[in-house]
Amino acid sequence: MKTIGSKLGTAVAAAALAxxxxxxxxxxxxxxxxxxxxxxxxxxxxxxxxEQSGCKVTPTYVGSNDEFPAKLAGGGGVYDLVSPSVDTTxxxxxxxxxxxxxxxxxxxxxxxxxxxxxxxxxxxDGGVYGxxxxxxxxxxxxxxDSFDEAPTSIAQFWEDESLNGKISLWDDKTNIYxxxxxxxxxxxxxxxxxxxxxxxxxxxxxxxxPAIRKYWSTAGELVNLYANGEVTISNTWGGYQSALLADExxxxxxxxxxxxxxxxxxxxxxxxGSPNTDCAYExxxxxxxxxxxxxxxxxxxxxxxxxxxxxxxxxxxxxxMLHMDDFGYLDSLVLWQEPAxxxxxxxxxxxxxxxx
Amino acid sequence: MKHKxxxxxxFWALFSAPALWWGTVLLVPYLIMLSISFYSRQFPFHxxxxxxxxxxxxxxxxxxxxxxxxxxxxxxxxxxxxxxLSYPLAYFLAFKVRSERMRLFxxxxxxxxxxxxxxxxxxxxxxxxxxxxxLNSFLMWTGVISEPSTIFxxxxxxxxxxxxxxxxxxxxxxxxxxLEKIPVSLIEASKDLGAPRFMTFLKITxxxxxxxxxxxxxxxxxxxxxxxxxxxLVGGPYSNMIANVVATQFGMAMNWPLGSALGVVLLFIVLxxxxxxxxxxxxxxxxxx
Numbered sequence: 157m158k159t160i161g162s163k164l165g166t167a168v169a170a171a172a173l174a175x176x177x178x179x180x181x182x183x184x185x186x187x188x189x190x191x192x193x194x195x196x197x198x199x200x201x202x203x204x205x206x207e208q209s210g211c212k213v214t215p216t217y218v219g220s221n222d223e224f225p226a227k228l229a230g231g232g233g234v235y236d237l238v239s240p241s242v243d244t245t246x247x248x249x250x251x252x253x254x255x256x257x258x259x260x261x262x263x264x265x266x267x268x269x270x271x272x273x274x275x276x277x278x279x280x281d282g283g284v285y286g287x288x289x290x291x292x293x294x295x296x297x298x299x300x301d302s303f304d305e306a307p308t309s310i311a312q313f314w315e316d317e318s319l320n321g322k323i324s325l326w327d328d329k330t331n332i333y334x335x336x337x338x339x340x341x342x343x344x345x346x347x348x349x350x351x352x353x354x355x356x357x358x359x360x361x362x363x364x365x366p367a368i369r370k371y372w373s374t375a376g377e378l379v380n381l382y383a384n385g386e387v388t389i390s391n392t393w394g395g396y397q398s399a400l401l402a403d404e405x406x407x408x409x410x411x412x413x414x415x416x417x418x419x420x421x422x423x424x425x426x427x428x429g430s431p432n433t434d435c436a437y438e439x440x441x442x443x444x445x446x447x448x449x450x451x452x453x454x455x456x457x458x459x460x461x462x463x464x465x466x467x468x469x470x471x472x473x474x475x476x477m478l479h480m481d482d483f484g485y486l487d488s489l490v491l492w493q494e495p496a497x498x499x500x501x502x503x504x505x506x507x508x509x510x511x512x
Numbered sequence: 513m514k515h516k517x518x519x520x521x522x523f524w525a526l527f528s529a530p531a532l533w534w535g536t537v538l539l540v541p542y543l544i545m546l547s548i549s550f551y552s553r554q555f556p557f558h559x560x561x562x563x564x565x566x567x568x569x570x571x572x573x574x575x576x577x578x579x580x581x582x583x584x585x586x587x588x589x590x591x592x593x594x595x596x597l598s599y600p601l602a603y604f605l606a607f608k609v610r611s612e613r614m615r616l617f618x619x620x621x622x623x624x625x626x627x628x629x630x631x632x633x634x635x636x637x638x639x640x641x642x643x644x645x646x647l648n649s650f651l652m653w654t655g656v657i658s659e660p661s662t663i664f665x666x667x668x669x670x671x672x673x674x675x676x677x678x679x680x681x682x683x684x685x686x687x688x689x690x691l692e693k694i695p696v697s698l699i700e701a702s703k704d705l706g707a708p709r710f711m712t713f714l715k716i717t718x719x720x721x722x723x724x725x726x727x728x729x730x731x732x733x734x735x736x737x738x739x740x741x742x743x744x745l746v747g748g749p750y751s752n753m754i755a756n757v758v759a760t761q762f763g764m765a766m767n768w769p770l771g772s773a774l775g776v777v778l779l780f781i782v783l784x785x786x787x788x789x790x791x792x793x794x795x796x797x798x799x800x801x
Binding site for chain 2: 220251321366384503511
């Protein structure tokens, strides 16, 4: 695991490389511009890909799924591949911003977890529009040194006054899901809430605002909030930020509350009109290969989409820790999908942030 | 005739580039924004239309009113804070510093932060105002407080402090420019006629510097009402500004029509402020005779 400092160093080096890139790209056959999350194009395995394929990778990072449709709809002609979560991939497919993927060109497609390869987020009109890469949960986590008793339910956020001003939530509409389960029980279909239910969730989230220190929007921001002693509990991209904090000597404990946790999966999509499709398919194949899967899982701490590929570098125990050996865990999570009325959900989250 | 043709040619040689620039990067985009604000939202994008539904949403849904009022209040606070900080500074520079070299040094020191990235300067305030920041450490060292206070960061106060700091040069520059132009003879005449110092300031200096104050106010107000970085960096759960809402509409919501309608409202607010400050300045001129 790398520290934030060395990550910054890598980013600066990557930026410098991007500027002077042409000098070193003598044998490059093409270029790939990736719009993706922190950690998904780490130098440690991207260098292997560049060596193998001759395609040069230039990543741009996003802080939330919002940015994928925004950048592509705004004429994002420079990107070849994007890696949104499976609740956003559908928006890009329906808007015609991404291309259908020819799975016959993918060597390891059959090895992908079927929950992902058959997910509505990558299938549209009988075609495949995304290649699942990583997955995980959105659990909650807390600072081990700040709690005598382990929290078990998010209902404590509203009841426990000692948490006042110590809570951080992701600045994202997905907060609606877990709060809806808190109000209506874990069986409610969080992707098809009625107007009344959305209003109740909104009021509950507004009621919590005085106890919120900050809504976090990037991995680094949440890490800093903990490292600077601003907050003690939050939701998190399971496995990633807690590991970054462990590097800074802060012990974090992740937990799945009684309200259950969302599951997420990210998939690579080819941007419509990308001139570098050969390199794009090289990347898609690499992303499902042992090098690609082991690389990204090693850096982010997330789970991978191809258990066979991961099995080549992980012990049975490690595979168990990553929940790569059982479908049960994955099925127990509420895997993200595009809400039936996505506008109403976004409006609800905006209303929470706007409220006085 | 020949002379006239040459003048016309000269005119266009000089002004065609700026006119083209003004048209393509200002006028045309504003017109596009205006027309999209009448379009209809249709998932996942929008369809061309002419209807006022987007403006109706802004009126009906109270979240937009709340955010707008918050943005106005914060921009006004930023402008007032920047004014209170900047006027004495500009006055000191214009009248109290005798050495020309010293004046240049202080003036440069005031505006040099403009050469540093906005983001970097806003981040710096995080390290000053945070729970384990410089301010808290200092207050604990002096014994004023016994444990770190959270009231300095992640709220509207932190945003006002940060923006007032960042936009202060835009207030200092015009005020200094107008103070510097005031003829010393006027001030001396007032003193010769027996007016006390404060009266001279109120009757002569302050009115004559009003154009600079109004220009500074317009700059800072316009810059802060459109700001969306400081709410993200130093604001808290109650800090969403109008520009953040616009950004969301062009982001995940992909509701360009609603985002454009908000943009048009914001544009007219800023135009209103510019017009008002222009009117005030004219009134001031007449009063001076």
